[in-house]
Structure formats: C-alpha cells, structure tokens
Amino acid sequence: MINDVIAYMTEVGQRARRAATEIARADSGSKNRALLAMAEAIENSVDNLVSENAKDLAAGKEKGLDAALLDRLELTPDRIAGMAEGLRQVAALPDPVGEITQRSFRPSGIEVGKMRVPLGVIGIIYESRPNVTADAAALCLKSGNASILRGGSEAIHSNQAVAECIQRGLETAGLNPDIVQVVATTDRAAVGEMLGNQHLVDVIIPRGGKSLIERVSADSVVPVIKHLDGICHVYIDDRADLDKAHAIAINSKTHRYGVCNAMETLLVNAAVAEEVLPKLAADYAEKGVQLRGDQRSRGIVGDMLEATDEDWATEYLAPVLSIKVVDDLDEAMEHVNYYGSHHTDSIVTEDIGRARRFLREVDSSSVMVNASTRFADGFEYGLGAEIGISTDKLHARGPVGLEGLTTQKYVVIGEGHIRV
Amino acid sequence: MINDVIAYMTEVGQRARRAATEIARADSGSKNRALLAMAEAIENSVDNLVSENAKDLAAGKEKGLDAALLDRLELTPDRIAGMAEGLRQVAALPDPVGEITQRSFRPSGIEVGKMRVPLGVIGIIYESRPNVTADAAALCLKSGNASILRGGSEAIHSNQAVAECIQRGLETAGLNPDIVQVVATTDRAAVGEMLGNQHLVDVIIPRGGKSLIERVSADSVVPVIKHLDGICHVYIDDRADLDKAHAIAINSKTHRYGVCNAMETLLVNAAVAEEVLPKLAADYAEKGVQLRGDQRSRGIVGDMLEATDEDWATEYLAPVLSIKVVDDLDEAMEHVNYYGSHHTDSIVTEDIGRARRFLREVDSSSVMVNASTRFADGFEYGLGAEIGISTDKLHARGPVGLEGLTTQKYVVIGEGHIRV
Numbered sequence: 001m002i003n004d005v006i007a008y009m010t011e012v013g014q015r016a017r018r019a020a021t022e023i024a025r026a027d028s029g030s031k032n033r034a035l036l037a038m039a040e041a042i043e044n045s046v047d048n049l050v051s052e053n054a055k056d057l058a059a060g061k062e063k064g065l066d067a068a069l070l071d072r073l074e075l076t077p078d079r080i081a082g083m084a085e086g087l088r089q090v091a092a093l094p095d096p097v098g099e100i101t102q103r104s105f106r107p108s109g110i111e112v113g114k115m116r117v118p119l120g121v122i123g124i125i126y127e128s129r130p131n132v133t134a135d136a137a138a139l140c141l142k143s144g145n146a147s148i149l150r151g152g153s154e155a156i157h158s159n160q161a162v163a164e165c166i167q168r169g170l171e172t173a174g175l176n177p178d179i180v181q182v183v184a185t186t187d188r189a190a191v192g193e194m195l196g197n198q199h200l201v202d203v204i205i206p207r208g209g210k211s212l213i214e215r216v217s218a219d220s221v222v223p224v225i226k227h228l229d230g231i232c233h234v235y236i237d238d239r240a241d242l243d244k245a246h247a248i249a250i251n252s253k254t255h256r257y258g259v260c261n262a263m264e265t266l267l268v269n270a271a272v273a274e275e276v277l278p279k280l281a282a283d284y285a286e287k288g289v290q291l292r293g294d295q296r297s298r299g300i301v302g303d304m305l306e307a308t309d310e311d312w313a314t315e316y317l318a319p320v321l322s323i324k325v326v327d328d329l330d331e332a333m334e335h336v337n338y339y340g341s342h343h344t345d346s347i348v349t350e351d352i353g354r355a356r357r358f359l360r361e362v363d364s365s366s367v368m369v370n371a372s373t374r375f376a377d378g379f380e381y382g383l384g385a386e387i388g389i390s391t392d393k394l395h396a397r398g399p400v401g402l403e404g405l406t407t408q409k410y411v412v413i414g415e416g417h418i419r420v
Numbered sequence: 421m422i423n424d425v426i427a428y429m430t431e432v433g434q435r436a437r438r439a440a441t442e443i444a445r446a447d448s449g450s451k452n453r454a455l456l457a458m459a460e461a462i463e464n465s466v467d468n469l470v471s472e473n474a475k476d477l478a479a480g481k482e483k484g485l486d487a488a489l490l491d492r493l494e495l496t497p498d499r500i501a502g503m504a505e506g507l508r509q510v511a512a513l514p515d516p517v518g519e520i521t522q523r524s525f526r527p528s529g530i531e532v533g534k535m536r537v538p539l540g541v542i543g544i545i546y547e548s549r550p551n552v553t554a555d556a557a558a559l560c561l562k563s564g565n566a567s568i569l570r571g572g573s574e575a576i577h578s579n580q581a582v583a584e585c586i587q588r589g590l591e592t593a594g595l596n597p598d599i600v601q602v603v604a605t606t607d608r609a610a611v612g613e614m615l616g617n618q619h620l621v622d623v624i625i626p627r628g629g630k631s632l633i634e635r636v637s638a639d640s641v642v643p644v645i646k647h648l649d650g651i652c653h654v655y656i657d658d659r660a661d662l663d664k665a666h667a668i669a670i671n672s673k674t675h676r677y678g679v680c681n682a683m684e685t686l687l688v689n690a691a692v693a694e695e696v697l698p699k700l701a702a703d704y705a706e707k708g709v710q711l712r713g714d715q716r717s718r719g720i721v722g723d724m725l726e727a728t729d730e731d732w733a734t735e736y737l738a739p740v741l742s743i744k745v746v747d748d749l750d751e752a753m754e755h756v757n758y759y760g761s762h763h764t765d766s767i768v769t770e771d772i773g774r775a776r777r778f779l780r781e782v783d784s785s786s787v788m789v790n791a792s793t794r795f796a797d798g799f800e801y802g803l804g805a806e807i808g809i810s811t812d813k814l815h816a817r818g819p820v821g822l823e824g825l826t827t828q829k830y831v832v833i834g835e836g837h838i839r840v
Binding site: 021024025098104106108110112115117119120202203223225241243244247248250251252255337346348355359360361363364365366367368369370371372374375376380381382392393394395397398399407408409410411412413414415416417418419 | 526528622643675792813814829
C-alpha cells in the first residue's frame, strides 16, 4: 500500500531518469535479449496471468463494468500468446537509435550531422487493456527510452502480473529493472504527478478512448503525442473506376467499425452518384450499416435518414455512414478539410491530375489514392508496430512507430575549429 | 484604431486559414518572386522606414527605455539593407515543400511515402527588433505557411512600415496579401487570442528574451517551438591538444557574450588543469571576463571568486565564466547533463573513444568535438537561416530552419486496394 503518492511518483521519476541514461546507450543486442526474455517470461506465466486477471474481472463484474469493457480487460491464453508474439516482433525491428544522417563538411571546415537519440522518459497512460503494458514497454525499450506506465485501476492485478514478466526479462538481459516501471498504485494523484511535473517525463502518450485523451491533453504541462478523432472520408470522383470505388467504399466502412481509420463520410461526385449509390446502399443495408444522407443522395436512395451538420463532424465508430453528393473535386476537398479530423482521406479516381491535387491539398496525416482508408496503420506502412496514430502536426504525424519515439541531435566534429 | 480586439483577431485568423491553403500549394517560383519583390520594396522605402522608426525611437526615449532596448529598436540604413539581403538569402534557399521520401511498395501492394508539407498558420510573438518582421515573414512564406506576426508595442510604427513592404511584395508576385499579416494593434489581448485559441494558429514561435518565452510557453494552449537557456559547456579532456583547447575555450566564451551558444561553464580535467588554467585565466583577464571557480580551480588560479551551485545553473550572457576541475569524462558528462540546458556542449580531446562517448551520451541539441560552441547556428549548419534554436526535444531540436517549419504526411497510392 502506497500512502504518499507524490513521494512515490518522485521516486519513480528519479529512477526513470537514471535508467533512461542507461537504456539510451544500451546496444541493440541487449535490448533484444530483454524483449525475447520478456516474451518467454510471459509464456511461462500463463497460469499466473490468467489468475491475476480473474481478480480484475471479478472486481469489474462486481463494480458493474459493461460487457465491452470486461472483454477488453480479459486475458485469455490466446491473448497472452499474442502479447509474447508482439514482443518478439518488436525485437525483430531495426533499432532506430544512433543512426547518423545528413553528415556533411561545411565551408568553415566543421563536419555536421544528425544523430537519432531517444526522447528520454516516456509516460504512457492507458485504460483497461492489459496487453498495452507489454506493447508500450517494448516500443519504449527498443527506442532507447525509459518508461513509466500507468494503466487503468480496473486492470491493476493484470498489469502488475505483466510487469513482473517485464522485470524478469530486463534482469535476464542484465538491464536496469527501472527501465520499465509500472505504477503500482491506482491512486489518481499518480496521473496528476505524471502530467503536472515536467521533470518526471519528457512526453506523455495517452492510449484509450477520446475522453481519456482529451482529459490528459487538457491537464498536461508535458508534451503529449495524441490521437483524437478519425473522421475519415472516401471521395468517389467522376473519373473513378466504379468497381474499385465500390470495393473501397465497402471496405473502408465495413472491414471494422470501431477503428479510427474506418470511413465515416462518403463523398460522391454528382455525375456518378446515380450509378454508384444504389448498389452501395444495397450492400451497406445487407451489412446492417445505417445510412444518413444529404438531400441529393436521399433523392437517389430513398430510405435514408437526413444527415445533419453534426453528422459531418462525427466519428461514429459504428455501422453508421453519412453520404454527401458533391459537384467536383474542390467541393469534396473543402468538405474534407473543413469537417474532417485530418486523419485519413482517400480519393478514388483514374485521373492522375486529380489524384495529385488530392494528395497535395488535403491536409491529413494520411492521404490516399485508390486505396481503403483501413490501410492507415503502422504495420501496413512498414513501421513494424505503432504506439498510436498522431493527429497532431508537430513531431509525429500519422502512425507513430519506433522513430516517433526518438528525436535527433546535431553532432559537430572539428579539429580545433573556432568562429572567426 | 481597433476597438474589438477579439473580433479583429478572429478575422485575422480566418484570413490566415484561407491564405494558408493558397500558400501551401504555391510553387517555389512565385514564393521567390514575392521574397525578391519584398527586398526591393524595402530598399525603396529606406526614408519611410527610417522616419516611421524615428517615431518609435522618440516614443521609446520618452517612455525611458534603456539604451540596449533603443539600440535593438533602431533601423539604420545599414540594418535596412541587411533586412533586404536576408530576404534574398531566403529566396535562394531550396524549397522544402512537396519533397516525397521513403517511398516504397508494401507487401500488400500499396505504395507508401512521406510528403513534406507546411504546418499551416504560424504565430510569431517577438520583441523590439523590427527586422524580425521581415525575417520571420520570409521563413514562414518560403516554407509554405501563412503567418501572423505580433511585434512589440514599442516597435509598432516600424513594424507596420515593414509590413507595407511585405504586402507590396506579395501583391507583386500575385499572392494573397493575407499570407503574412502583421497585427496592427498593440493591445495585449491580441497575444492572448493567439495563445488561447487553437483554431487561430498551428504553432507559436516566441522570439525574444527568456521572460517573453517563459510567459508565452506558460500561457499557450497552442504548441510552442521555444528556445530557453543556453548554458553551454566546454570540457577540456586530459587527452586534449592543449592549443586547440585554449583557442576553443577563448572563442566559445569571448567571441560574443550575449548569445545563447556562448560557453558559460568550462570543465577541465584535473590532469591538465595546472597547465591549462593559468594561461586561460590570463587571457580571460585581458578580455575582462570575470572568473568564478570551484575549490580546485581556485587552488590553481588565485584571484577567482567562488562559484556557487547557482553559478553552474546560470546563463550569464555576459563576460562571466564559471570553471570547475573534474576527475574524468564521466564527472564532466554528469555535470553537463545535470546543470546544462541541453543546448550545446563541446569536448576537446584527441581520444576517439572519449569523443564518441561524449557525442553519444551528452543529451544536448548540439554535441561537439574539438569545435567552438559558437558554431551552433543555422547558417553554420547549412540550414541557410534559422527562426530560432529549439531546446525542446519534440519536433525540432537545435537550430530551426525551413524544414522545422514543415511536417510530413503519409501518401498512399493503390489501384483499388482493400484490406483483407
């Protein structure tokens, strides 16, 4: 039982700072050994993980948590195997730390380059999924950062059980166990300390629902890498291949509903709307997607609700889709840039000029041509794994992988050079 | 006279948003034409600039501004020529916008790359130097951003006169004059609007003294690219070439005093301190630099003040230097990482292993070997020009040039690809 949370968090922060110096200069070999040893420790702890998780599940049921939350909280043997597999995948990724680029001799004679280095101490604040503990620890470790992980109070036993496996992995590899610290109290003051103390952590990454992320962003004096709404669009141009358009519109909406890169609004050029919409509407109906349209699309597909201004600005995360007929590319891009969340937007067109304009002028973290918005993902982009998808513009934009957890410093080498 | 500042700034913000879309897609040719036309307009307006500046100087004298402030405020024909030259230099720099890198085909068949794009609307808040108006406008324009510039109230006439030249340049090149807006009120509520309204600007860059930067950072809900202290160190290793060490220690401190990349603390290895310090002390004395030392350095050089713990953490920006004798590289790096401001630190050594360790383990935006700290500068690094030197870790670290005013978005190209 931790009585003085402030003192505890100060201690955690000081340990993390010292550990950050160590992990920053650790070689890839020992980082990978630690990750593989963690995976093994997790696989050898299935029984303990399941039984500790059962305590959280029982407490959750007693507290009346809803079914979706209980599902996210649950650690099955399959999910535990998935955690171990995730750790092995991170071990297999290239190490971003230490890369020196843009090296050149300057007219003064000094040599200047940029070296990729860790950020320092990363604070992760997350909700009920205990697998985030292993995922986040792995990405922070591989990128040379110390981490302070603070999971949801409803998952405290599960998270502490995962933390034990992480500790064992670090020890096996001869690394300082303070490199990954899982906060051992459910006291909310611990979160306040992480957000309010610039000396404790260098960056905060909240992982969870929108309300968590908004709360963390509002309260934090530390920089936050955050991911807010994904109001993604597909625009079907009048020069689209309509078979591709149909497939992309269906896939972007129905491949998965509760994800940030699912399409929430479909824009259709007026010249092809009568051909495209009835077939799409039939397929959406079959999959149980509720459609909400503007006046023109409702003129084509009869049984649609009316889309309000609020619909254009809503991330449904559900089998609901708003549809709007537009006159041209300009109207489509204006709608996307105004109502969208600058996450991911796709144009379907065979016209290379319009594709170029869409890629250039749509102000989103991912802009696509003839591809499903569902591709906006760290794995699909080749980052290997992602800690989230940033909708910010500064630092990291779009899927954030290992590189997004690093920064670059300038290195300068002279032979006694002075400024004249 | 602007009565309703909130309404005025809202209008400014809306104009900037529209202008940002235009300048984001402007080609390099028209941006460069605008910059060159601004330079010409400035050269043709020397009389007007000097006479408008005279109003600010007169008001400043009446208000009792100190001599240093009045000097920074003054626009001489030489300084005006310098402004025009700066605009031409920015025109000559390569355009960072639109560059596509890391393009590759993924296993799924989609093609993924990253496109460099402007940040959007940049707010600059600065103090008395009117030349910042031209500098900042040029860097924001070239990097494809709209800008809202808010200078100090003591420079209002000068800044408005420079703004006229900027407007003429934009018009000559056929660009929207709202791409650069110089706030026409000295009401402090305008700053509050820029810092407090996330929809007005995408990033704030304060330029000026530490108190301005601290105030802006504390009050801003918008991301800030900031530059705080420069507590820079030189460490003279026992394997240093002592002639190089002497030259670098003198140059780093005395080349200019009031700059962020001047050395504030000298660390000397105990094995060479008796050889190095007396000669350095003599040369510093000749240049009028006051020395403050720890016990061991005071044992070698008699007439030194005692350095307190506060000295190690102070950016003097003046002919004052603190000196400490250390036992080895580890003690030096510990001191630098603990007391420094993570700005610029240099080791003098001929030992390649120690040089490598210093470069890797010192956590500063610029780490140097055998070079004066005074090289930490956008021009010296080949960025062409800088809007500041960031001591933050996220987004931009070290000198911030055109690239630091941009971000990258993912571009994805398929041929009807969907997720399976």
